[in-house]
Amino acid sequence: MKRTVYLDNNATTPIHPEVKKAIVEALALYGNPSSMHQQGRMANNAIEGAREKIASFIGTEPENIIFTGSGSEANNTVINYIYCNVPDCNICDRKNKHYNKHIITSAIEHPSILQTLKCYERRGVKVTYLPVDKFGTVAPNDVKKAIKPTTCLISIMFANNEIGTIQPVKEIAEIARHHNIYFHTDAVQATGKIHINVHDLNVDFMTMSGHKIYGPKGIGLLYVKKGIKLCPLIYGGHHEKNRRAGTENTIGIIGVGKAFELLSKEMDANNKKILALKQKLKKGFLEKIPDISFNGQQENSLPNTLNVSFDYIEGESILLSADFEGIAVSTGSACSTGSLKPSHVIMALGVSPEKAHGSIRFGLGRENTEEDIDYVLDKFPPIVEKLRKISSVYK
């Protein structure tokens, strides 16, 4: 049987067997968590147990965690709250503050930030998209310089999903605090790969997602600092303390709670192993394949992410050839699959469109082994050589 090597863990992760077990058990908790009877209470207790595990993992209290339908929804919730333009809104605490219409973000955020802000721009909101340096880092000084009297939110991702670069989040959060501006960080990729304590970081909002940490899909998490009275993105019942309506996804929440519990036990050992495998992969590529370069920070970066540009060939051709050999990689963010535009993240690093088109993301995970990397290092050189032979731009 052909070997399969899954190296697309930034797009999504396989469910941890223990999470799977917890989910199967959770199927028995059919009661509506809002119901007062025994079945409802059992589901509700399990949800609150999950919330406690998650809160303790990021150093906060359970009431500061909101369950959403995805990381994308959590990101949208923050922006929606900041721009609540309901005159005399009696739900959130943004009343009369909607004239503050400037937000600072970076050019390399996930589409769930960038596309949402594009939409708000059409409603008159002003957005500053900060550039990054050639390694994908936002300069805290650029954040300082971009602040206007009307700035109401700074949103900078913790770590980038395509290149793995980790941002100076603590420094930027301090700048925001100093100017009395809300700070949000999208930590969907950083969660489980970096130790995060929201209290130490002093962030106001932080986004996470279940399916990037060996948990289920369709469950996102938003940390909201105590004292902020959030406006819901989705109206309805009184779920999540009036901050996100909709009957709770009991199964997803229990699954993600288990995923966090496992992170607290396994994360360090996993990351150590994964980093060693990434270094082996990088070294092997350098030895075996000419005309390649690595995108993003190489030191201050996620332990699992390696983004490589293979000159003279298209990322899509590499991806399909690798898939034929059972190797799953990605040409950038999964959400841009089907788009022929080069990745906005790689382009923001100042590389040529040709190099951006030839970039491949290797996202390692807890299930990868030395043998997987040996297999990739065996299969990739001939793939690249073959594609270069038929490339019109290869000399």
Ligand code: PLP
């Ligand atoms: N933010 C980042 C950095 C991501 O990588 C992703 C998913 O790829 C998201 C947000 C969206 O998360 P979800 O897939 O849960 O909507």
